[in-house]
Amino acid sequence: MRTIYSILYVNLNAALNERVSIGLLVSNGSKNYFKFSSDKLLALKGILSDERYRLIKSYLKSIEKDLGKAAADANKLISERDFKNDWINERYLGYLSKYSNNIIQFSEPKVIDINLEDNTFKRIFEKYIFKYAEETNIAPAFNVHAIVKKKLFPKIAERVNIEKTLTSTDFENLFAPIDIDFIGVNGIPVAGQTIDFEKQHYFLENDVARFVSLTKAIELEDNSRGKYFVLGREPQKKTNKNHLLWEQIRDTEFLEFVDVDEVGIIEEYIQKNNVKPFFE
Numbered sequence: 001m002r003t004i005y006s007i008l009y010v011n012l013n014a015a016l017n018e019r020v021s022i023g024l025l026v027s028n029g030s031k032n033y034f035k036f037s038s039d040k041l042l043a044l045k046g047i048l049s050d051e052r053y054r055l056i057k058s059y060l061k062s063i064e065k066d067l068g069k070a071a072a073d074a075n076k077l078i079s080e081r082d083f084k085n086d087w088i089n090e091r092y093l094g095y096l097s098k099y100s101n102n103i104i105q106f107s108e109p110k111v112i113d114i115n116l117e118d119n120t121f122k123r124i125f126e127k128y129i130f131k132y133a134e135e136t137n138i139a140p141a142f143n144v145h146a147i148v149k150k151k152l153f154p155k156i157a158e159r160v161n162i163e164k165t166l167t168s169t170d171f172e173n174l175f176a177p178i179d180i181d182f183i184g185v186n187g188i189p190v191a192g193q194t195i196d197f198e199k200q201h202y203f204l205e206n207d208v209a210r211f212v213s214l215t216k217a218i219e220l221e222d223n224s225r226g227k228y229f230v231l232g233r234e235p236q237k238k239t240n241k242n243h244l245l246w247e248q249i250r251d252t253e254f255l256e257f258v259d260v261d262e263v264g265i266i267e268e269y270i271q272k273n274n275v276k277p278f279f280e
Helices: 038-047 050-074 090-099 118-128 144-151 201-222 240-251 264-272
Strands: 003-013 018-027 032-036 104-106 110-112 161-166 178-185 189-194 227-232 256-259
Touching: 003 038, 003 090, 018 038, 018 050, 018 104, 018 118, 032 038, 032 050, 032 118, 038 050, 050 104, 050 264, 090 104, 144 189, 144 227, 178 201, 189 201, 189 264, 201 227, 201 240, 227 264, 240 256
Parallel strands: 189 227, 227 256
Antiparallel strands: 003 018, 003 104, 003 110, 018 032, 161 178, 178 189
16 A cells, blocks of 8 residues: 655744754555654744744644544544545645645655554654654643743742732732732733643632632722733543633633743743732
């Protein structure tokens, strides 16, 4: 069976043709494999703008999601011959290699004489991309607050109040005490709260409601709109209620969601806008 592969590159400098391999797509017409190196992408973060990094990550994730859904659909069919991703073929990949945008560049698809299986894909990936990191169905345990505390707090500690307990003494319309991750001011109030979207839904709703109540109490006190960040990570989609709440927060204009791997966005905002501690 004819097997083709295409390497995906991140363009660093189109004029000088500087690029870094980031992902691999392999297909034999009935089986499709795709993987990108999260470790390599993270290593590039320091030399990419935040916007470009997010676009690249989103683009790679969209391919991963597309193939993952297609593979699940294929499992429902009678035979693999009845299934294919219409865009994964030699002709279209050749087109992408010539006309794809500046974010990700596909290499010209090449034919390789192999029996396409998990192990052969792994060998090709390690040859052209990076060390193969095994994926598991169990998400690794992590503490979102610990990540934020390590990555962000040391960089903003002089400009905001960190891990402060607020009460009605601080804001008259705050009816219950709340522990806030950080709070500052730059003409308008600026605050951020880490939220674990993998929590049981009842407790998640409570955390969100308490933070929203705080923002309202702050704005009633100062009679001005503020800048409010929610730090966290997208929950697994099997937790439908949690994921729906995450989507609502991500899409609202009132709050700005920031992934815990991208807390540099907050650091940049605080420095650029000369934020100072809210409380002396």
